[in-house]
Amino acid sequence: MNTTIISDNKTAMQTILSDFKQLTKVGLSLSVVFSSVAGYLLAAEVVNFFTLFLLALGGFFMVGASNAFNQIIEKDTDAIMKRTQNRPLPTGRMSVNTALTIAITFTILGIGILYSINPKSALFGAISIFLYTSVYTPLKSVTPLAVFVGAIPGAIPFMLGWVAATNNFGIEAGFLFMIQFFWQFPHFWAIGWLQYEEYKKAGFHMLPMNTKDKGAIKQILFYTVIMIFVSIAPVLKVSGDFYIYPATAVIVALFGVMMLYYGIRLYKSEQNIDARKLMLSSVLYITVVQIIYVVDKFLH
Known part of the structure; x- marks a missing residue:
């Protein structure tokens, strides 16, 4: 009897933990933490590991809050799409009140922790949560321009690391922002291509002009080219203290060309198979490029 109770409790705990991870999208949150840590390492003269820890924690809470709010707002549309119908809210495994408590707690913790680093970091964290939750999420069912709005909070983490290290939003942070901003169009439109039918069912406009055709891919190619140029521009020393060696620029360009290919x-x-390859190559691109920048900085 006791074994059954223990086993049931264990299963219940695993479900709660799994739901919590789904609500806050732990995987995505960690990739955002990775970006902000890379931004910090690029800027810091001396690495303060406590600040780095606070940045990672604050960034994690910030993204977790955005994702939780997003799932509360999209509870009904999530129930329509295969990809999202097993999330904790549409299935009823978690109540909206519980999700809201988590979202609000994460918001307060995230902004509070970032504020303890410096007020500018907290400000950008707050802007990120606000735009993602209050502008991007509702716009998805109105206009394809939602992707442009969503690219702003999506581009904040890399830049946030620089601001956390320097307490300054200058041209360097602006460049980090632009790199991740332009990267998001090919990345999200590749996902939009793959999920087109599902998004359509839910009434979301996630491709340019809301059409799955060559016109949408032209936009993907256009933004990929801009992303490559912005990513290698620091070699020209036009981005303040953030610059890269010519050899680094060549490597970055090659990864960009792979995405373009x-x-x-x-x-x-x-075909969806090529959209999937584009999406995976975009994830590889942003991860590798951030690592390459940091390695380059420590070679200066």
């Missing part, structure tokens, strides 16, 4: 393949085939 999959974009061109998608243009030719219009």
Whole structure:
């Protein structure tokens, strides 16, 4: 009898933990933490590990809060899409009140922790949560321009690391912001291509002009090219204290060309398999490029 109770309790705990991870999208939150840590390491003269820990924790809470608010707002549309219908809110495993408590707690903790680093970091954290929750999420069912708005909070983490290290939002932070901003269009539109039918069912406009055609891929290619130029621009020393060696610029450009290659393949085939490859190459790009920048900085 006791074994059954212990086993049931264990299963219940695993479900609660799994639901919590789904609500706050732990995987995505960790990738955002990775970006902000990279931004910090790029800026810091001397690495303060306590500040780095606070930045990672504050960033994690910030993204977790945004995701929780997003899932509260989209509870009904999440129930329509295969990809999201097993989330804790549409299935009823978690109540809206519980999710709201988590979202509000995470917001307070995230902004509070970032404020303890410096007020500018807290401000950008607050802007990020506000835009993602109050502007991007409602706009998804209104206009494809939602992706432009969503790219702003999505681009804040890399820049946030620089601001946390320097307490300054200058041209360097602006460049980090632009790199991640332009990267998001090919990344999200590749996902939009893959999930087009599902998004359509839920009434979301996630592709440019809301059409799955060559016109959408032209936009993907256009933004990929801009992303490559912005990513290698620091070699020209136009971005203040943030600059890279020519060899680094070549490596960054090659990874960008790889994304462009999959974009061109998608243009030719219009097949989901190529959209998936583009999406995966975009994840590889942003991860590797951030690592390359940090390595380059420590070689200066």
